[in-house]
Amino acid sequence: MALHGTNQELGRPHNRRIVLEAVRRHAPISRADIARAVGLTAQTVSTITSELETAGLVTMARDHRVRRGQPAQMLSLNATGAYALGVQLTPGLARAALVDLNGDIVGCQEQELADDSPEAIFAAVARMKRSISAGAARHRLLGLGVAMPGPFGVEPMSFVGPTTLERLKGLAVRDRIAAGTGLPVFIDIDSSTGAMGEHLRGAGRGLKNFFYLYFGVGLGGSFVRDGAVMGGTHGNAGEIGHLPMVPDGDPCACGNRGCLERYISLEALRRWLLAHGVRDKRADLGKLAQARHPALMAWIGEVAPVLRRTIVMIENLFDPEAIVIGGMAPPELIALLIKACHPLLPSLGNYGGRTSDRLLVSTVGADAALQGAGVLALNRLLSPRGEDAATRDCVIDLIETARSAGLRRKAS
Numbered sequence: 001m002a003l004h005g006t007n008q009e010l011g012r013p014h015n016r017r018i019v020l021e022a023v024r025r026h027a028p029i030s031r032a033d034i035a036r037a038v039g040l041t042a043q044t045v046s047t048i049t050s051e052l053e054t055a056g057l058v059t060m061a062r063d064h065r066v067r068r069g070q071p072a073q074m075l076s077l078n079a080t081g082a083y084a085l086g087v088q089l090t091p092g093l094a095r096a097a098l099v100d101l102n103g104d105i106v107g108c109q110e111q112e113l114a115d116d117s118p119e120a121i122f123a124a125v126a127r128m129k130r131s132i133s134a135g136a137a138r139h140r141l142l143g144l145g146v147a148m149p150g151p152f153g154v155e156p157m158s159f160v161g162p163t164t165l166e167r168l169k170g171l172a173v174r175d176r177i178a179a180g181t182g183l184p185v186f187i188d189i190d191s192s193t194g195a196m197g198e199h200l201r202g203a204g205r206g207l208k209n210f211f212y213l214y215f216g217v218g219l220g221g222s223f224v225r226d227g228a229v230m231g232g233t234h235g236n237a238g239e240i241g242h243l244p245m246v247p248d249g250d251p252c253a254c255g256n257r258g259c260l261e262r263y264i265s266l267e268a269l270r271r272w273l274l275a276h277g278v279r280d281k282r283a284d285l286g287k288l289a290q291a292r293h294p295a296l297m298a299w300i301g302e303v304a305p306v307l308r309r310t311i312v313m314i315e316n317l318f319d320p321e322a323i324v325i326g327g328m329a330p331p332e333l334i335a336l337l338i339k340a341c342h343p344l345l346p347s348l349g350n351y352g353g354r355t356s357d358r359l360l361v362s363t364v365g366a367d368a369a370l371q372g373a374g375v376l377a378l379n380r381l382l383s384p385r386g387e388d389a390a391t392r393d394c395v396i397d398l399i400e401t402a403r404s405a406g407l408r409r410k411a412s
Contacts (some may be wrong), residue, residue: 015040016395017384019048023058024101024383028074041203049075055398056081056140057101057380062093077101081397084381085133085144085183086374087125088190089165090328091116091217091267096128097367098141098373103200105367107132116167126180139401142394143184145376146177148367149218150189151236155171161253163218163241163267181310186380191220191238192229194327199224200375202364203324207356211239213322214369215334217326219261223318240314245306260310263303266328272299287332296333304340311341311359315349323349326362334361 015038022034035045052058058081060073079102086105088095095110109132112123133141134398149164151157159169177328178185191214198204198212204224214220219241223230230237241261249258262268266285273283276295288296314323325334338359349358362368381394 008276013393013396014384015044015282016048016051017382019045020052020057020123020395021383023052023075023077027076028061030072030074032072034075037160051399052395055395055403057395057398058166075265079104079142082378082382083141084371084374084377085129085141085181085191086147086372087128087144087177087379088193088370088373089121089125089149090149090190091162091165094121094124094128095370096125096132097370097374098132099371099378101378103371103375103378105371107135108367108370116165118167118171121165121168122176122180125177129181129183141183143341143377143381144177144181145184145193145373145378145380146173146185146187147190147193147373147376148173149216150191150220151234151239151242152187152189153234154236157239157242157254161218162384163216163261163265184377184381186377188373188376189220189222189235190214190216190369191222191327192231192235192384193376194369195222195224195229195372197364197368197370197372197374198324198326198362199227199229200411201371202326202362202368203322203360207321207324209318209320211238211314211318213314213323213325213327215265215325215329216267216369217328219265221314223320240310243310243313245310249398260306263306264310268303269296269299286332289336291333292336297336300336300340304337307337308341308345311349312345312347315347315358319348322356322358322360324360326365328366331365 018038019034022037023029031045031049031243031347032042035042045356049058058075058077059078060075062073079325082101086097086099092113093110094113097105098107100106109128111128112119113124119158159166174185174187191212194214195212204212205209209225212222212224221238223238229345242252242256242259244256244258245260246258246263251257252259252262273295276298278295311323325338338361344358364371
């Protein structure tokens, strides 16, 4: 997205977001460089950066590397200037994380759900919000992003089957969570927020284009191009779990047979383990992988050919630099799966001069979707492309709060 401001007075809310976005992307950066990058006057940028500093969103420091003249003031984000809450909902588990303005997780909690009733889910989110945000200034907690199993808005695939939250079907999930937390709420598919988390802090950080394969209770995926997650027409692009990859295979809740997630997902693995004598539904899959448990290794041998063909399909469709495999599956298990897929089949991924392996294990792991959910809220509330007339202007709120606090201090 190109950053471009307007020198008209009515564009000030937009300009604040443009300038803040320039700092988010390019810090440390000088006021002069911001003005050149976004097409605003130096005076406009100076006024806005002063406001952002007052609001606690940016910090300024002299660049003492400059030897001649007055060192330029360089702007950087103040990581503690604002926060968002990231929430991940999946069958049997709710997780929450406090994410700072840099997109880093600074606190995390989780609660197992005895049942997936709407009441239990919404109550768990409200409890975690109160607990995890207790140490943050209330006015600096801007919003809440939710990662949930997809796809959304598609019959008969949405909220259907054991890999989804079936009992939330037909409910105004966004409104219910907003009412219970008092925050603006934004929802996306867990594979999309996971891809963003992986791009920010994980194995995808140095890649321009990569496909993120989300190995959770179900199976999903997202393609990241030039740092942006490609969502498709309705935000469901990359719903790889419902590709019918096994001819005349097991029936799937979506109505097809042989869908990929019926074979490769945590739900599929736990069904397999149960059938092979591993009775603990909460079995530590990481320890089973480290011990090369016979039932686990048998499952890997069974599904590796299916995954191998899937890799070819992804590479030929998207031509990524690499496929990053992550999600809720432990890295030890993912590493065993990748090893079992070798040698990989010929595809567009066989190009010369590669700078990374075709398959990579996530370096963020289970926190990727959670971190991405928090960043989703920050982006929707602070970035120029996230502007929404129905959403309060968080930047001006922070500016006014800081000014009021300053006036109270002076009065006392």
